[in-house]
Amino acid sequence: DAGVIQSPRHEVTEMGQEVTLRCKPISGHNSLFWYRQTMMRGLELLIYFNNNVPIDDSGMPEDRFSAKMPNASFSTLKIQPSEPRDSAVYFCASSLGVHQRDEQYFGPGTRLTVT
């Protein structure tokens, strides 16, 4: 069974451009999480969805960031306009249920570089 799928794996873009990161969770999973990882700040939760509904987006750094989950098998994280400080690895994770006991399964990440 396929794990969490993220695309692209690497993205290099210029400051000011729009960036869209994509995630396909594990089939049957009901929760989806977006994280950002940098050396300075470690792993930060940006937003998470339960049953396609955003539950907590308090980690989204600015209005330049937005996330959607139009259906159970797809989510996007968009940055518009992008800035160099957005350079990081962005992970998507999914879990089977919406309970605190459910472990999260992570995708391979998207390494974003904004020049």
Add this chain to the structure above:
Amino acid sequence: AQKVTQAQTEISVVEKEDVTLDCVYETRDTTYYLFWYKQPPSGELVFLIRRNSFDEQNEISGRYSWNFQKSTSSFNFTITASQVVDSAVYFCALSGAPDTGNQFYFGTGTSLTVIP
């Protein structure tokens, strides 16, 4: 507030040595879950173990073992007879309180280097 502290930023050991990675957590909840994840140099995060707050029994899986002590709010991870393939960043995480759903609180990670 939920918080996880991994005080050890980096650890280096020689192959075949035992090593313990510390994890201390804070929570006001009586029901909670603790997790360990491994992030090898390839970058993906791999789930290792889950432990609930009502089960303080230590767990062993091959060379890995976990020591959960509620009295000290610790959930430490020991690798016995370390190998080069154990080199990775290890994260401890705490699940959110029931009213916050299944949000995870991650520690800052411990980078383990096993020297051949």
